[in-house]
Amino acid sequence: MAQLSDDCFAFGGSLLGIDAARQMIFERVQPVDGIERVPLRRALGRTLAQDITAAIAVPGFDNSAVDGYAVRFDDLDPHGPTTLRCVDRVAAGHDPTTALTHGFAVRIFTGAALPAGADVVIMQEDCQRDGDFVIIRPGIKRHANTRQAGEDVPRGTQVLKAGRRLGPAELGLLAALGFAEVPVRRRLSIALLSTGDEVREPGQPLAAHQIYDANRFILAGLLEKLGVEVSDLGIVPDDPATLAAALRQAADSNDLIVTSGGVSTGEEDHVRAAIANHGSLYFWRLAIKPGRPVAMGQIGATPLAGLPGNPVAALLTFALVARPMIEALSGSEPHVARRFPAIADFAYRKKAGRREYVRVSVENASGLPRLRRYHKEGAGMLTSLTETDGLAELPEETTRLEAGADVAFMPYSELI
Numbered sequence: 001m002a003q004l005s006d007d008c009f010a011f012g013g014s015l016l017g018i019d020a021a022r023q024m025i026f027e028r029v030q031p032v033d034g035i036e037r038v039p040l041r042r043a044l045g046r047t048l049a050q051d052i053t054a055a056i057a058v059p060g061f062d063n064s065a066v067d068g069y070a071v072r073f074d075d076l077d078p079h080g081p082t083t084l085r086c087v088d089r090v091a092a093g094h095d096p097t098t099a100l101t102h103g104f105a106v107r108i109f110t111g112a113a114l115p116a117g118a119d120v121v122i123m124q125e126d127c128q129r130d131g132d133f134v135i136i137r138p139g140i141k142r143h144a145n146t147r148q149a150g151e152d153v154p155r156g157t158q159v160l161k162a163g164r165r166l167g168p169a170e171l172g173l174l175a176a177l178g179f180a181e182v183p184v185r186r187r188l189s190i191a192l193l194s195t196g197d198e199v200r201e202p203g204q205p206l207a208a209h210q211i212y213d214a215n216r217f218i219l220a221g222l223l224e225k226l227g228v229e230v231s232d233l234g235i236v237p238d239d240p241a242t243l244a245a246a247l248r249q250a251a252d253s254n255d256l257i258v259t260s261g262g263v264s265t266g267e268e269d270h271v272r273a274a275i276a277n278h279g280s281l282y283f284w285r286l287a288i289k290p291g292r293p294v295a296m297g298q299i300g301a302t303p304l305a306g307l308p309g310n311p312v313a314a315l316l317t318f319a320l321v322a323r324p325m326i327e328a329l330s331g332s333e334p335h336v337a338r339r340f341p342a343i344a345d346f347a348y349r350k351k352a353g354r355r356e357y358v359r360v361s362v363e364n365a366s367g368l369p370r371l372r373r374y375h376k377e378g379a380g381m382l383t384s385l386t387e388t389d390g391l392a393e394l395p396e397e398t399t400r401l402e403a404g405a406d407v408a409f410m411p412y413s414e415l416i
Protein backbone atom coordinates (compact mmCIF):
# COMPACT_ATOMS: atom_id res chain seq x y z
CA MET A 1 0.00 0.00 0.00
CA ALA A 2 1.24 3.45 -0.80
CA GLN A 3 2.51 5.33 2.15
CA LEU A 4 0.24 8.18 3.20
CA SER A 5 1.86 11.50 3.72
CA ASP A 6 0.80 14.69 5.43
CA ASP A 7 3.51 16.61 3.62
CA CYS A 8 1.81 18.32 0.73
CA PHE A 9 5.25 18.71 -0.89
CA ALA A 10 6.08 15.05 -0.79
CA PHE A 11 4.55 13.65 -3.92
CA GLY A 12 6.68 12.84 -6.85
CA GLY A 13 7.92 14.53 -9.96
CA SER A 14 10.71 17.01 -10.24
CA LEU A 15 10.20 20.62 -9.33
CA LEU A 16 11.66 23.45 -11.34
CA GLY A 17 14.11 25.69 -9.48
CA ILE A 18 13.27 29.35 -9.21
CA ASP A 19 16.39 30.47 -11.09
CA ALA A 20 15.62 28.14 -13.99
CA ALA A 21 12.03 29.41 -14.05
CA ARG A 22 13.24 32.99 -14.20
CA GLN A 23 15.59 32.19 -17.05
CA MET A 24 12.77 30.45 -18.93
CA ILE A 25 10.55 33.49 -18.48
CA PHE A 26 13.09 35.87 -20.02
CA GLU A 27 13.76 33.43 -22.86
CA ARG A 28 10.14 32.86 -23.78
CA VAL A 29 8.45 36.18 -23.13
CA GLN A 30 9.26 38.91 -25.64
CA PRO A 31 8.60 42.65 -25.34
CA VAL A 32 5.36 43.92 -26.88
CA ASP A 33 5.53 46.21 -29.89
CA GLY A 34 4.54 49.80 -29.68
CA ILE A 35 6.20 52.97 -28.50
CA GLU A 36 4.40 56.18 -27.68
CA ARG A 37 5.46 59.63 -26.61
CA VAL A 38 3.75 60.75 -23.45
CA PRO A 39 3.91 64.05 -21.54
CA LEU A 40 6.31 63.82 -18.63
CA ARG A 41 3.47 64.20 -16.13
CA ARG A 42 1.89 61.02 -17.50
CA ALA A 43 5.10 59.00 -17.61
CA LEU A 44 5.34 57.84 -13.99
CA GLY A 45 5.80 54.07 -13.83
CA ARG A 46 6.19 53.71 -17.59
CA THR A 47 9.14 52.00 -19.25
CA LEU A 48 11.52 54.14 -21.24
CA ALA A 49 11.64 52.96 -24.86
CA GLN A 50 14.84 54.71 -25.98
CA ASP A 51 18.15 55.74 -24.47
CA ILE A 52 18.15 59.33 -23.30
CA THR A 53 21.09 61.66 -24.02
CA ALA A 54 21.48 65.08 -22.45
CA ALA A 55 21.13 67.84 -25.04
CA ILE A 56 22.03 70.44 -22.42
CA ALA A 57 24.33 70.47 -19.40
CA VAL A 58 22.89 70.49 -15.88
CA PRO A 59 23.48 72.93 -14.37
CA GLY A 60 23.79 74.98 -17.50
CA PHE A 61 26.03 77.68 -15.96
CA ASP A 62 28.41 78.13 -13.02
CA ASN A 63 26.35 79.27 -10.06
CA SER A 64 26.37 79.89 -6.36
CA ALA A 65 25.51 77.09 -3.92
CA VAL A 66 24.87 79.53 -1.05
CA ASP A 67 23.78 83.06 -0.17
CA GLY A 68 26.92 85.16 0.18
CA TYR A 69 29.55 87.08 -1.76
CA ALA A 70 31.16 86.12 -5.06
CA VAL A 71 34.81 87.07 -5.25
CA ARG A 72 38.05 86.34 -7.10
CA PHE A 73 40.07 83.78 -5.21
CA ASP A 74 43.31 85.51 -6.08
CA ASP A 75 42.09 88.67 -4.33
CA LEU A 76 41.96 86.90 -0.95
CA ASP A 77 44.77 87.15 1.58
CA PRO A 78 45.48 83.56 2.67
CA HIS A 79 46.92 84.75 6.00
CA GLY A 80 44.51 87.39 7.25
CA PRO A 81 41.15 89.10 6.66
CA THR A 82 40.46 90.64 3.25
CA THR A 83 38.23 93.70 2.81
CA LEU A 84 36.48 94.11 -0.54
CA ARG A 85 33.97 96.67 -1.81
CA CYS A 86 30.56 95.32 -2.87
CA VAL A 87 29.73 96.57 -6.32
CA ASP A 88 26.78 94.59 -7.56
CA ARG A 89 24.01 92.20 -6.58
CA VAL A 90 22.87 89.11 -8.47
CA ALA A 91 19.88 86.97 -7.53
CA ALA A 92 18.76 83.60 -8.94
CA GLY A 93 17.11 83.98 -12.32
CA HIS A 94 18.91 87.22 -13.15
CA ASP A 95 21.75 87.79 -15.52
CA PRO A 96 24.91 89.11 -13.84
CA THR A 97 25.38 92.33 -15.73
CA THR A 98 29.03 93.04 -15.16
CA ALA A 99 32.17 90.99 -14.81
CA LEU A 100 33.86 91.03 -11.44
CA THR A 101 37.02 93.09 -11.49
CA HIS A 102 39.98 92.92 -9.11
CA GLY A 103 39.36 94.00 -5.54
CA PHE A 104 35.58 93.85 -5.62
CA ALA A 105 32.84 91.52 -4.36
CA VAL A 106 29.34 90.83 -5.68
CA ARG A 107 26.42 90.07 -3.37
CA ILE A 108 25.03 86.75 -4.64
CA PHE A 109 22.23 84.33 -3.76
CA THR A 110 21.79 80.56 -4.11
CA GLY A 111 21.28 79.49 -7.70
CA ALA A 112 22.41 82.81 -9.17
CA ALA A 113 24.90 82.73 -12.03
CA LEU A 114 28.45 83.62 -11.03
CA PRO A 115 29.63 86.88 -12.61
CA ALA A 116 32.51 86.38 -15.01
CA GLY A 117 35.79 86.42 -13.10
CA ALA A 118 34.33 85.16 -9.81
CA ASP A 119 35.60 81.73 -8.81
CA VAL A 120 34.60 81.37 -5.16
CA VAL A 121 31.62 82.32 -3.00
CA ILE A 122 31.93 83.24 0.67
CA MET A 123 28.90 82.22 2.73
CA GLN A 124 27.22 85.24 4.27
CA GLU A 125 27.60 83.58 7.69
CA ASP A 126 31.37 83.50 7.21
CA CYS A 127 31.95 87.19 6.57
CA GLN A 128 31.16 90.54 8.06
CA ARG A 129 29.35 93.34 6.27
CA ASP A 130 30.44 96.85 6.96
CA GLY A 131 28.57 99.42 4.89
CA ASP A 132 29.70 99.01 1.27
CA PHE A 133 32.44 96.60 2.34
CA VAL A 134 32.61 92.96 3.20
CA ILE A 135 35.36 91.52 5.43
CA ILE A 136 36.34 87.94 4.63
CA ARG A 137 38.18 85.54 6.92
CA PRO A 138 41.07 83.54 5.43
CA GLY A 139 40.96 79.80 4.81
CA ILE A 140 38.51 79.36 1.93
CA LYS A 141 39.38 77.13 -1.03
CA ARG A 142 39.09 78.09 -4.70
CA HIS A 143 35.64 77.15 -6.13
CA ALA A 144 34.18 76.70 -2.63
CA ASN A 145 30.38 77.14 -2.52
CA THR A 146 30.08 77.17 -6.29
CA ARG A 147 28.49 74.69 -8.65
CA GLN A 148 30.17 74.15 -11.98
CA ALA A 149 28.30 74.00 -15.28
CA GLY A 150 27.70 70.35 -16.18
CA GLU A 151 28.80 68.96 -12.81
CA ASP A 152 25.55 67.01 -12.48
CA VAL A 153 25.09 66.09 -16.15
CA PRO A 154 27.69 67.00 -18.77
CA ARG A 155 26.11 67.79 -22.12
CA GLY A 156 26.03 64.79 -24.46
CA THR A 157 26.10 62.08 -21.80
CA GLN A 158 23.67 59.20 -21.80
CA VAL A 159 21.66 59.56 -18.61
CA LEU A 160 19.00 56.83 -18.84
CA LYS A 161 18.86 53.63 -20.82
CA ALA A 162 15.91 52.13 -22.64
CA GLY A 163 14.19 49.75 -20.25
CA ARG A 164 14.37 52.02 -17.21
CA ARG A 165 11.12 52.28 -15.30
CA LEU A 166 10.44 55.92 -14.69
CA GLY A 167 10.10 56.86 -11.04
CA PRO A 168 9.83 60.35 -9.56
CA ALA A 169 13.61 60.90 -9.62
CA GLU A 170 13.89 59.89 -13.29
CA LEU A 171 11.07 62.29 -14.17
CA GLY A 172 12.91 65.04 -12.31
CA LEU A 173 16.09 64.36 -14.26
CA LEU A 174 14.23 64.33 -17.59
CA ALA A 175 12.52 67.60 -16.67
CA ALA A 176 15.86 69.18 -15.73
CA LEU A 177 17.11 68.21 -19.18
CA GLY A 178 14.15 69.97 -20.77
CA PHE A 179 12.13 67.00 -21.95
CA ALA A 180 8.42 67.80 -22.11
CA GLU A 181 7.59 64.29 -23.28
CA VAL A 182 9.34 60.94 -23.36
CA PRO A 183 9.22 57.82 -25.52
CA VAL A 184 7.79 54.91 -23.51
CA ARG A 185 6.60 51.43 -24.20
CA ARG A 186 2.91 50.92 -24.75
CA ARG A 187 1.12 50.30 -21.46
CA LEU A 188 0.47 46.61 -20.91
CA SER A 189 -3.08 45.39 -20.48
CA ILE A 190 -3.26 42.54 -18.02
CA ALA A 191 -6.29 40.36 -17.40
CA LEU A 192 -6.79 39.34 -13.80
CA LEU A 193 -9.16 36.71 -12.50
CA SER A 194 -9.75 34.58 -9.45
CA THR A 195 -10.96 31.01 -9.62
CA GLY A 196 -12.95 29.01 -7.13
CA ASP A 197 -16.57 28.03 -6.41
CA GLU A 198 -16.04 29.19 -2.84
CA VAL A 199 -14.78 32.65 -3.74
CA ARG A 200 -17.16 35.63 -3.46
CA GLU A 201 -16.93 39.33 -4.14
CA PRO A 202 -16.58 41.51 -1.02
CA GLY A 203 -19.87 43.28 -0.37
CA GLN A 204 -21.91 40.25 -1.44
CA PRO A 205 -23.63 37.95 1.06
CA LEU A 206 -21.41 35.10 2.23
CA ALA A 207 -22.63 31.58 2.92
CA ALA A 208 -20.92 29.61 5.68
CA HIS A 209 -18.84 27.60 3.19
CA GLN A 210 -17.66 30.59 1.16
CA ILE A 211 -14.79 33.08 1.43
CA TYR A 212 -14.24 36.56 0.12
CA ASP A 213 -11.82 37.10 -2.72
CA ALA A 214 -8.61 38.44 -1.20
CA ASN A 215 -6.24 37.59 -4.04
CA ARG A 216 -7.72 39.82 -6.70
CA PHE A 217 -7.19 42.81 -4.44
CA ILE A 218 -3.63 41.85 -3.60
CA LEU A 219 -2.81 41.15 -7.24
CA ALA A 220 -4.59 44.20 -8.66
CA GLY A 221 -2.64 46.32 -6.19
CA LEU A 222 0.64 44.74 -7.24
CA LEU A 223 -0.20 45.16 -10.92
CA GLU A 224 -1.18 48.78 -10.52
CA LYS A 225 2.07 49.47 -8.69
CA LEU A 226 3.85 48.21 -11.80
CA GLY A 227 2.01 50.75 -13.94
CA VAL A 228 0.00 48.33 -16.06
CA GLU A 229 -3.66 48.50 -16.95
CA VAL A 230 -5.70 45.89 -15.13
CA SER A 231 -8.59 44.30 -16.92
CA ASP A 232 -10.56 42.82 -14.02
CA LEU A 233 -12.41 39.68 -15.06
CA GLY A 234 -13.75 38.90 -11.61
CA ILE A 235 -14.30 35.43 -10.22
CA VAL A 236 -14.59 32.35 -12.43
CA PRO A 237 -16.15 29.16 -11.03
CA ASP A 238 -14.38 25.80 -10.94
CA ASP A 239 -15.91 24.67 -14.20
CA PRO A 240 -13.56 23.65 -17.03
CA ALA A 241 -15.70 25.02 -19.86
CA THR A 242 -16.42 28.36 -18.19
CA LEU A 243 -12.77 28.75 -17.25
CA ALA A 244 -11.53 27.88 -20.73
CA ALA A 245 -13.94 30.38 -22.28
CA ALA A 246 -12.84 33.10 -19.86
CA LEU A 247 -9.16 32.44 -20.52
CA ARG A 248 -9.57 32.41 -24.27
CA GLN A 249 -11.48 35.65 -24.22
CA ALA A 250 -8.87 37.20 -21.93
CA ALA A 251 -6.11 36.07 -24.30
CA ASP A 252 -7.71 37.88 -27.24
CA SER A 253 -7.43 41.36 -25.83
CA ASN A 254 -4.62 41.36 -23.25
CA ASP A 255 -0.85 41.07 -23.08
CA LEU A 256 -0.85 38.75 -20.08
CA ILE A 257 -3.33 36.76 -18.02
CA VAL A 258 -2.87 36.45 -14.26
CA THR A 259 -5.06 33.96 -12.42
CA SER A 260 -5.13 32.69 -8.86
CA GLY A 261 -6.27 29.34 -7.56
CA GLY A 262 -6.89 26.08 -9.37
CA VAL A 263 -3.30 25.21 -10.30
CA SER A 264 -2.75 22.37 -7.86
CA THR A 265 -3.51 18.72 -8.49
CA GLY A 266 -6.96 18.56 -6.96
CA GLU A 267 -9.90 17.40 -9.06
CA GLU A 268 -11.28 20.92 -8.98
CA ASP A 269 -8.05 22.53 -10.16
CA HIS A 270 -8.76 23.32 -13.80
CA VAL A 271 -6.34 26.10 -14.70
CA ARG A 272 -3.46 23.81 -15.58
CA ALA A 273 -5.65 21.64 -17.81
CA ALA A 274 -7.06 24.73 -19.51
CA ILE A 275 -3.55 25.94 -20.34
CA ALA A 276 -2.53 22.52 -21.63
CA ASN A 277 -5.71 22.24 -23.75
CA HIS A 278 -5.78 25.75 -25.16
CA GLY A 279 -2.14 26.70 -25.35
CA SER A 280 1.06 25.41 -23.85
CA LEU A 281 2.24 24.84 -20.34
CA TYR A 282 5.89 25.66 -19.55
CA PHE A 283 5.93 24.71 -15.90
CA TRP A 284 3.43 24.20 -13.15
CA ARG A 285 5.45 23.42 -10.07
CA LEU A 286 8.34 25.31 -8.59
CA ALA A 287 10.75 24.22 -5.90
CA ILE A 288 9.65 26.90 -3.44
CA LYS A 289 7.59 27.20 -0.30
CA PRO A 290 5.13 28.74 -0.05
CA GLY A 291 3.90 28.75 -3.61
CA ARG A 292 4.87 25.46 -5.13
CA PRO A 293 1.85 25.08 -7.43
CA VAL A 294 2.38 27.93 -9.87
CA ALA A 295 1.93 27.62 -13.59
CA MET A 296 3.43 29.50 -16.47
CA GLY A 297 2.29 29.03 -20.01
CA GLN A 298 0.33 30.64 -22.76
CA ILE A 299 -3.23 30.63 -24.01
CA GLY A 300 -3.05 31.11 -27.75
CA ALA A 301 -0.11 33.49 -28.00
CA THR A 302 -0.82 35.29 -24.72
CA PRO A 303 1.36 34.41 -21.73
CA LEU A 304 -0.31 33.36 -18.53
CA ALA A 305 0.80 33.24 -14.91
CA GLY A 306 -1.33 30.79 -12.94
CA LEU A 307 -0.72 31.69 -9.30
CA PRO A 308 -1.76 29.55 -6.33
CA GLY A 309 -4.94 30.19 -4.38
CA ASN A 310 -3.45 30.76 -0.95
CA PRO A 311 -2.96 34.51 -0.61
CA VAL A 312 0.60 34.42 0.76
CA ALA A 313 1.63 32.06 -2.01
CA ALA A 314 -0.16 34.24 -4.56
CA LEU A 315 1.77 37.31 -3.44
CA LEU A 316 5.13 35.58 -3.38
CA THR A 317 4.72 33.90 -6.75
CA PHE A 318 3.50 37.15 -8.24
CA ALA A 319 6.86 38.60 -7.26
CA LEU A 320 8.85 35.60 -8.46
CA VAL A 321 6.97 34.68 -11.63
CA ALA A 322 4.37 37.25 -12.74
CA ARG A 323 6.57 40.28 -12.19
CA PRO A 324 9.45 38.98 -14.35
CA MET A 325 6.90 38.13 -17.04
CA ILE A 326 5.65 41.72 -16.94
CA GLU A 327 9.22 43.03 -17.12
CA ALA A 328 9.93 40.80 -20.09
CA LEU A 329 6.75 41.97 -21.83
CA SER A 330 7.42 45.64 -21.20
CA GLY A 331 11.09 45.37 -22.12
CA SER A 332 12.04 46.82 -18.76
CA GLU A 333 15.18 46.17 -16.79
CA PRO A 334 14.58 43.10 -14.64
CA HIS A 335 14.14 44.02 -11.02
CA VAL A 336 16.46 42.14 -8.71
CA ALA A 337 15.23 42.09 -5.13
CA ARG A 338 18.16 42.81 -2.86
CA ARG A 339 18.81 40.57 0.12
CA PHE A 340 20.31 42.06 3.26
CA PRO A 341 22.36 40.26 5.90
CA ALA A 342 20.42 39.57 9.10
CA ILE A 343 20.36 37.25 12.09
CA ALA A 344 17.61 34.67 12.57
CA ASP A 345 16.01 34.75 16.00
CA PHE A 346 14.46 31.38 15.26
CA ALA A 347 15.52 27.85 14.46
CA TYR A 348 14.13 26.26 11.30
CA ARG A 349 14.15 22.85 9.63
CA LYS A 350 13.53 22.34 5.94
CA LYS A 351 14.00 19.88 3.14
CA ALA A 352 16.91 20.27 0.79
CA GLY A 353 16.08 21.10 -2.81
CA ARG A 354 13.53 23.86 -2.38
CA ARG A 355 13.84 27.51 -1.49
CA GLU A 356 11.76 28.59 1.47
CA TYR A 357 10.55 31.99 2.50
CA VAL A 358 9.72 32.67 6.14
CA ARG A 359 7.62 35.69 7.07
CA VAL A 360 9.52 37.75 9.62
CA SER A 361 9.51 41.00 11.53
CA VAL A 362 12.64 43.02 12.10
CA GLU A 363 13.55 43.50 15.75
CA ASN A 364 15.19 46.78 16.56
CA ALA A 365 18.76 46.00 17.41
CA SER A 366 22.16 47.53 17.07
CA GLY A 367 24.24 45.82 14.43
CA LEU A 368 22.56 43.42 12.02
CA PRO A 369 18.76 43.29 12.11
CA ARG A 370 17.32 40.35 14.04
CA LEU A 371 14.44 38.54 12.38
CA ARG A 372 11.53 37.21 14.38
CA ARG A 373 9.43 34.57 12.71
CA TYR A 374 5.70 35.17 12.56
CA HIS A 375 3.87 32.74 14.81
CA LYS A 376 1.30 31.66 12.18
CA GLU A 377 2.80 30.21 9.06
CA GLY A 378 -0.04 28.89 6.88
CA ALA A 379 0.13 30.15 3.30
CA GLY A 380 -3.45 31.35 3.68
CA MET A 381 -2.75 33.65 6.65
CA LEU A 382 -3.30 37.20 5.47
CA THR A 383 -2.26 38.62 8.83
CA SER A 384 1.13 36.98 8.37
CA LEU A 385 1.65 39.54 5.61
CA THR A 386 0.15 42.58 7.28
CA GLU A 387 2.02 41.95 10.55
CA THR A 388 5.50 41.33 9.17
CA ASP A 389 8.24 43.29 7.40
CA GLY A 390 9.54 40.83 4.85
CA LEU A 391 10.89 37.38 4.17
CA ALA A 392 13.87 35.39 5.36
CA GLU A 393 15.15 33.45 2.37
CA LEU A 394 16.49 29.96 2.98
CA PRO A 395 18.37 28.57 0.00
CA GLU A 396 17.79 25.19 -1.62
CA GLU A 397 20.75 23.48 0.02
CA THR A 398 19.92 24.55 3.58
CA THR A 399 18.26 21.91 5.78
CA ARG A 400 18.58 23.51 9.19
CA LEU A 401 18.96 27.00 10.50
CA GLU A 402 19.90 27.57 14.12
CA ALA A 403 18.78 30.55 16.16
CA GLY A 404 21.49 33.19 15.96
CA ALA A 405 22.63 32.14 12.48
CA ASP A 406 23.12 34.48 9.51
CA VAL A 407 20.19 34.63 7.15
CA ALA A 408 19.25 36.66 4.07
CA PHE A 409 16.45 39.16 4.59
CA MET A 410 14.27 40.51 1.81
CA PRO A 411 12.03 43.40 2.90
CA TYR A 412 8.64 43.49 1.15
CA SER A 413 9.69 46.82 -0.35
CA GLU A 414 12.36 44.95 -2.34
CA LEU A 415 10.02 42.21 -3.43
CA ILE A 416 6.81 43.90 -4.53
Ligand code: AMP
Binds near residue numbers: 198
Ligand atom coordinates in the same frame (compact mmCIF):
# COMPACT_ATOMS: atom_id res chain seq x y z
P1 AMP B 1 -6.63 26.41 -4.75
O1 AMP B 1 -5.25 26.71 -5.23
O2 AMP B 1 -7.68 26.79 -5.70
O3 AMP B 1 -6.73 24.97 -4.31
O4 AMP B 1 -6.82 27.28 -3.44
C1 AMP B 1 -6.00 27.12 -2.32
C2 AMP B 1 -6.61 27.82 -1.13
O5 AMP B 1 -6.67 29.21 -1.38
C3 AMP B 1 -8.02 27.40 -0.84
O6 AMP B 1 -8.20 27.35 0.56
C4 AMP B 1 -8.85 28.50 -1.45
O7 AMP B 1 -10.11 28.63 -0.84
C5 AMP B 1 -7.98 29.69 -1.21
N1 AMP B 1 -8.25 30.72 -2.21
C6 AMP B 1 -8.37 30.52 -3.53
N2 AMP B 1 -8.62 31.67 -4.17
C7 AMP B 1 -8.66 32.63 -3.23
C8 AMP B 1 -8.88 34.03 -3.28
N3 AMP B 1 -9.12 34.65 -4.44
N4 AMP B 1 -8.84 34.72 -2.12
C9 AMP B 1 -8.58 34.09 -0.96
N5 AMP B 1 -8.36 32.78 -0.85
C10 AMP B 1 -8.40 32.03 -1.97
Ligand code: MG
Binds near residue numbers: 196238309
Ligand atom coordinates in the same frame (compact mmCIF):
# COMPACT_ATOMS: atom_id res chain seq x y z
MG1 MG C 1 -9.60 26.50 -6.01
